[in-house]
Amino acid sequence: MQDVLTVLENAGFERLPKPLTVVGTEFDFEAAARGTNTSHDLVLVATEEVPLRRLQRLVAGLARSLDLAASRRPVSLVHLGGISASDRIELERYARVLGIASATPNIEEIEEAVAVLLPLKLPNADLVHGSDPINEVMAVLGPLKATSERVALVKAAADGTDAVREALRRYMNAGAGWSDEVEDQDE
Numbered sequence: 001m002q003d004v005l006t007v008l009e010n011a012g013f014e015r016l017p018k019p020l021t022v023v024g025t026e027f028d029f030e031a032a033a034r035g036t037n038t039s040h041d042l043v044l045v046a047t048e049e050v051p052l053r054r055l056q057r058l059v060a061g062l063a064r065s066l067d068l069a070a071s072r073r074p075v076s077l078v079h080l081g082g083i084s085a086s087d088r089i090e091l092e093r094y095a096r097v098l099g100i101a102s103a104t105p106n107i108e109e110i111e112e113a114v115a116v117l118l119p120l121k122l123p124n125a126d127l128v129h130g131s132d133p134i135n136e137v138m139a140v141l142g143p144l145k146a147t148s149e150r151v152a153l154v155k156a157a158a159d160g161t162d163a164v165r166e167a168l169r170r171y172m173n174a175g176a177g178w179s180d181e182v183e184d185q186d187e
Contacts, residue, residue: 001047008117012036013033013035013039014035014036016033020044023065023068027058028058029046038119041117042076043076043078043114043117044075046078048080056087063095077098078099080100081103133157137157138154153171
């Protein structure tokens with residue numbers, strides 16, 4: 001359970017004191033944390049040590065208290081250990097349930113279970129080696145294969161499929177010796 005709180009705290013959550021107090025009512029959850037900055041979630045942590053009927057009553061009571069307080073904070077319950085489908089459905093009436101099958105999970109299992117609560121880890125922009133796709137195609141073609149016709153086709157790609165079709169039509173017409181001009185047929 002401490003590892004769950006550590007993962008949450010590392011993501012910017014604040015550990016709440018026990019017992020959790022909402023609108024003057026105390027709720028004896030094993031642990032709780034609230035989001036700060038960008039997250040507004042109230043996260044409850046429970047283990048198999050709490051009987052599921054008691055846990056259901058606690059979560060339902062907390063949901064009612066939050067409603068009375070006009071709280072807009074979403075509630076998530078991280079449950080360590082197995083939980084039956086019917087018990088999970090009952091708990092999901094009041095909170096998002098993030099189950100972890102193991103009673104003693106490792107950090108990776110915890111991070112996977114609570115991923116929806118954690119900020120996205122985006123790659124560092126300096127480490128991304130992407131460039132303009134047209135330039136990449138031209139680099140693959142190389143200077144010997146980059147004829148003016150191929151360059152025109154690749155550049156047309158920036159304007160979409162219709163532009164590529166038109167450039168390809170012109171290329172094929174030129175190869176066949178056809179002109180784009182319409183001839184007057186005076187009879």
